[in-house]
Amino acid sequence: MVVTRKISLQTKGDGDIIDITSQVEEQLAQAKVNSGTVTLFIPGSTAGITTIEYESGLLADFPTMWERLIPKSIPYHHDRAWGEGNGYAHIRASLLGASLVIPFNNQKLALGTWQQIVLVDFDNRPRSRQVILQIMGK
Amino acid sequence: MVVTRKISLQTKGDGDIIDITSQVEEQLAQAKVNSGTVTLFIPGSTAGITTIEYESGLLADFPTMWERLIPKSIPYHHDRAWGEGNGYAHIRASLLGASLVIPFNNQKLALGTWQQIVLVDFDNRPRSRQVILQIMGK
Amino acid sequence: MVVTRKISLQTKGDGDIIDITSQVEEQLAQAKVNSGTVTLFIPGSTAGITTIEYESGLLADFPTMWERLIPKSIPYHHDRAWGEGNGYAHIRASLLGASLVIPFNNQKLALGTWQQIVLVDFDNRPRSRQVILQIMGK
Numbered sequence: 224m225v226v227t228r229k230i231s232l233q234t235k236g237d238g239d240i241i242d243i244t245s246q247v248e249e250q251l252a253q254a255k256v257n258s259g260t261v262t263l264f265i266p267g268s269t270a271g272i273t274t275i276e277y278e279s280g281l282l283a284d285f286p287t288m289w290e291r292l293i294p295k296s297i298p299y300h301h302d303r304a305w306g307e308g309n310g311y312a313h314i315r316a317s318l319l320g321a322s323l324v325i326p327f328n329n330q331k332l333a334l335g336t337w338q339q340i341v342l343v344d345f346d347n348r349p350r351s352r353q354v355i356l357q358i359m360g361k
Numbered sequence: 362m363v364v365t366r367k368i369s370l371q372t373k374g375d376g377d378i379i380d381i382t383s384q385v386e387e388q389l390a391q392a393k394v395n396s397g398t399v400t401l402f403i404p405g406s407t408a409g410i411t412t413i414e415y416e417s418g419l420l421a422d423f424p425t426m427w428e429r430l431i432p433k434s435i436p437y438h439h440d441r442a443w444g445e446g447n448g449y450a451h452i453r454a455s456l457l458g459a460s461l462v463i464p465f466n467n468q469k470l471a472l473g474t475w476q477q478i479v480l481v482d483f484d485n486r487p488r489s490r491q492v493i494l495q496i497m498g499k
Numbered sequence: 500m501v502v503t504r505k506i507s508l509q510t511k512g513d514g515d516i517i518d519i520t521s522q523v524e525e526q527l528a529q530a531k532v533n534s535g536t537v538t539l540f541i542p543g544s545t546a547g548i549t550t551i552e553y554e555s556g557l558l559a560d561f562p563t564m565w566e567r568l569i570p571k572s573i574p575y576h577h578d579r580a581w582g583e584g585n586g587y588a589h590i591r592a593s594l595l596g597a598s599l600v601i602p603f604n605n606q607k608l609a610l611g612t613w614q615q616i617v618l619v620d621f622d623n624r625p626r627s628r629q630v631i632l633q634i635m636g637k
């Protein structure tokens with residue numbers, strides 16, 4: 224069985240980290256697939272998906288890491304060419320990755336207790352985003 | 362077909378890199394699925410999964426990279442809030458990623474000759490870990 | 500249904516970024532699977548797969564990021580042991596990741612308009628590469 228769902232959300236951009244775990248669980252509950260995988264994919268080249276313990280300390284530490292590794296303030300060829308000022312957002316997204324695949328059994332995701340699924344929007348402005356869920360299994 | 366398997370292991374923490382390739386191959390051999398994908402997923406927010414050529418030089422170089430990019434010794438908000446001292450481990454794990462998907466045919470993984478599957482445990486203490494294997498295909 | 504395809508290509512190495520989107524789309528069109536996922540996997544431990552907006556600015560910015568984070572010029576234990584001089588390539592590949600999973604419906608990939616699938620070959624010499632496509636669904 225293959226069931227496709229979409230989660231639509233508004234982000235603030237600028238590294239906004241949004242916990243989508245409960246929305247993924249809701250979609251899974253409605254899908255009537257017992258065991259398999261959920262593939263999460265974010266169309267677009269300035270956002271990514273990962274897991275994190277969603278608590279205020281790490282929500283500050285994660286952006287600090289990005290700013291240290293791929294700073295906003297250094298020059299990017301992308302910005303010279305396109306003038307959008309979001310070159311750093313593209314590079315961060317390419318490093319983090321656009322997809323995440325999570326197994327489930329009895330309609331329950333194999334997440335750890337303190338592990339949440341997050342969309343990270345690196346873009347330099349608020350965005351409307353859609354996360355694609357491909358639920359496959361039996 | 363969907364077959365779920367678990368690999369249980371004890372890690373030393375502190376960036377411990379454990380080659381789980383032969384255990385994944387064993388589970389695949391028992392699963393009686395001919396072609397498809399194995400989704401590997403690590404529940405928990407301080408460990409990740411990737412591939413590497415598992416030899417002593419790279420087993421030293423990979424931790425050196427992590428220490429350069431996401432050092433243990435800088436302050437993390439997570440540690441101020443929770444006092445566990447493993448803020449760096451969370452951030453490293455979120456960057457590396459909790460899942461890896463590998464195709465197989467005739468029960469043989471599509472790995473390169475010098476490419477091994479590894480669990481990386483970033484936590485600051487030994488841990489009991491379970492890697493979830495979701496084997497899907499026909 | 501499980502359909503396995505391979506994309507063979509010659510790279511220049513040295514961080515060569517190759518857009519394989521149209522080749523993936525072609526293989527998908529021939530596979531006669533309507534909805535599901537394509538798992539892309541690169542056998543080998545010195546290359547990775549991600550998505551990026553494939554334009555000349557970012558094609559310069561992405562390698563600059565790699566050189567800042569995981570420089571060629573610092574010493575690697577791998578190079579002392581094996582003398583191949585590509586220790587940096589292994590470490591970059593392990594961080595980027597060897598797999599990417601993309602949902603599709605009606606044989607159309609869920610990519611954003613400006614989002615391309617790329618193979619990144621970090622090795623220090625030209626290589627022959629094969630990207631494995633595992634197309635699964637119904």
